[in-house]
Amino acid sequence: MADSMVASFWGPVTSTTELCEENYAHSSYIAEFYNTISNVPCVLLALIGLVNAFRQGFEKRFSVLHISNMILAIGSMIFHATLQHVLQQSDETPMVWEILLYMYVLYSPDWHYRSTMPTFLFLYGAAFAVVHFFARFQVVFKLHYIGLCLLCIPRMYKYYIQTKDMAAKRLAKLWVLALTLGTICWLVDRICCKKLSRWYVNPQGHAWWHVLMGLNSYYANTFLMFCRAQQRGWEPRITHLLGFLPYVKVQKPEKRE
Numbered sequence: 054m055a056d057s058m059v060a061s062f063w064g065p066v067t068s069t070t071e072l073c074e075e076n077y078a079h080s081s082y083i084a085e086f087y088n089t090i091s092n093v094p095c096v097l098l099a100l101i102g103l104v105n106a107f108r109q110g111f112e113k114r115f116s117v118l119h120i121s122n123m124i125l126a127i128g129s130m131i132f133h134a135t136l137q138h139v140l141q142q143s144d145e146t147p148m149v150w151e152i153l154l155y156m157y158v159l160y161s162p163d164w165h166y167r168s169t170m171p172t173f174l175f176l177y178g179a180a181f182a183v184v185h186f187f188a189r190f191q192v193v194f195k196l197h198y199i200g201l202c203l204l205c206i207p208r209m210y211k212y213y214i215q216t217k218d219m220a221a222k223r224l225a226k227l228w229v230l231a232l233t234l235g236t237i238c239w240l241v242d243r244i245c246c247k248k249l250s251r252w253y254v255n256p257q258g259h260a261w262w263h264v265l266m267g268l269n270s271y272y273a274n275t276f277l278m279f280c281r282a283q284q285r286g287w288e289p290r291i292t293h294l295l296g297f298l299p300y301v302k303v304q305k306p307e308k309r310e
Contacts, residue, residue: 061082069189094263095264109278118154149197150178151270156174215280224272225272
């Protein structure tokens with residue numbers, strides 16, 4: 054947020070996006086300290102989800118989904134630590150790839166032509182990465198990302214109304230709550246930056262956006278894993294790690310010899 058020509062270990066800031074945090078205030082190696090470290094919980098949550106997906110024997114799509122969450126968080130860390138134009142894509146492109154993965158996980162169970170959807174989504178994601186590398190559009194990028202997110206909501210709502218388990222429904226509500234709070238933090242950070250910068254303590258709205266979106270992704274993934282386990286007749290139930298972090302535990306039917 055400070056003067057975009059501030060120099061550091063990484064050189065002058067060249068990114069087209071800067072958030073409401075003073076550059077290099079805590080370290081000459083990290084441009085936006087809080088926006089960088091706030092991605093650590095996102096990586097840990099995705100790692101926990103990945104381990105659970107492996108242990109419970111879920112399909113590879115869920116492992117890939119958790120890995121994509123980690124890649125997005127790591128890419129965001131790299132971008133906010135350096136604020137370099139060339140590394141901005143390490144944050145923005147994985148955001149689109151992640152949403153495309155969500156679309157696949159949400160719609161693939163009812164898709165009759167198995168190869169068409171992953172092929173189309175892969176080509177779409179690759180084409181976007183190339184176009185976005187050469188044409189860094191900011192407003193269009195945000196509108197495009199929001200549009201993809203909106204395509205996921207009807208399917209999530211369908212899963213929600215079809216699910217009778219109250220613990221699973223609570224996960225969906227936590228997903229919406231984290232998304233709503235995160236969006237508010239992002240908007241306040243963007244719109245009220247000048248006022249917030251004059252405060253004695255900056256509330257770091259964008260950093261909270263990272264944490265809340267990490268929770269949002271974890272809740273969404275766990276809810277989708279529960280729904281998929283139901284579809285496959287695995288008798289899923291929601292239990293809690295250390296008494297507070299929900300995850301899916303399944304009871305698969307015994308194979309008949």
